[in-house]
Amino acid sequence: MPQPIFPHLVFDVAHLLAGAMVLISLMMLYQGRLNALIKVFALQAVALAASVAWQAQAQHAPHLYVTAVIAIAFKGVVIPVALHRMVARLGIHRQVETALATGPTMLAGIGLVALALVVMLPVTATSDPLAREDLAFALSVVLLGLLMMVTRRNAVSQIIGFMSLENGLILAAAGARGMPLVVEISVAFSVLIAFIVIGVFLFRIRERFDTVDVDALDRFRGGRA
Template sequence: MGSLLFDVAHLLAGGLVFTSLVMLYQARLPNLIRVYGLQALLLTLSVAWQAYAQDAPHLYVTAAITLAFKALIIPVALLRMIERLGIHRQVESALSTGLTMMAGIGLIALSMVVMLRVTSGADPLAREDLAFALSVVLLGLLMMVTRRNAVSQVVGFMSLENGLILAATGAKGMPLVVEISVAFSVLVAFIVIGIFLFRIRERFDTVDSTALDRFREGRR
């Protein structure tokens, strides 16, 4: 039974890393958002499995919050947002797809090497989940840095936050009040970001961050 707990936990955590790589590969916003929704669903399953493996009932609440907000509400809201903004086109990246994927694979390898060495004395299930979680965080940061569209940068931020939740639950969870406050903080941040994006679109007729940088430089 212990081997099954270990294998399923790592299959789900590995699925989060894989979906992060798939998001780096996506060039169209609707596809990117759908893959993010799949990642959030995998996170829900991972948290629920950790609740069972650790005999921690409060993590089921975390799984329910993740399913409601991150796997359902946020992806649907993002899809409606890009529909209203009229930005179904391809998203430009600062690097080519090949270079971005190579950088992503390098970050995964770095995460594994660093985290497995740092946590050598920790529980095997927790230490490898932490390595997967760090990979998701770094890949989210990579997306935020390389994508030139504000919406895709928001998706990168949300993916990064998925990695933090995976790390917290893999390391024997966190207090329920913290989980609820984090979930609502993310929701509030998402609402603020949505309003911000609509204001950018209304003012500049684009959500391309490079166009905004050019405008700022022109004002100097």
């Protein structure tokens, strides 16, 4: 593989973009309104596309450019627009309802980032220097996505947490010398299909129970029991 002219620049930019994804994940935990949360998710998709495109350049792996295009097209444009329309059509309360206050949630998020760094860096000590920190950042994004799914009561915000988690998995795959193009395309279409199915279920839940607040649905189930 040809050696880059500025090797330190390659590492620095790769880590800057991956670190930006972690920062944006923390910003998603801080958002209190659904529309703002969707916009920040779109921003994370842009950061993911930029990170994967930079990895394609650094690794001389042209197929990663396809992954970057898929990320910016679907997660940066199509899915955020669809989510905005879904929120409007369902008449969902625009405030993000949380199971945990913003302060403790942010502290938990920072703790998960520290945990990811502490766990991943020693394990990948002998790995490619370009991939080592990116894998730690990717694990941080995955854990923060899980945290969002756990601490959010609204189904739409939980969907965004799930897709943010999947962004972390794509970042990890790209940093670890990528994965076959057919797998990347399959994953992208699987996520799109899952998003469509979830959207259909949200409309059905809204028709049946007049809410998509999972806490209210739990209370309803308890009342019927």
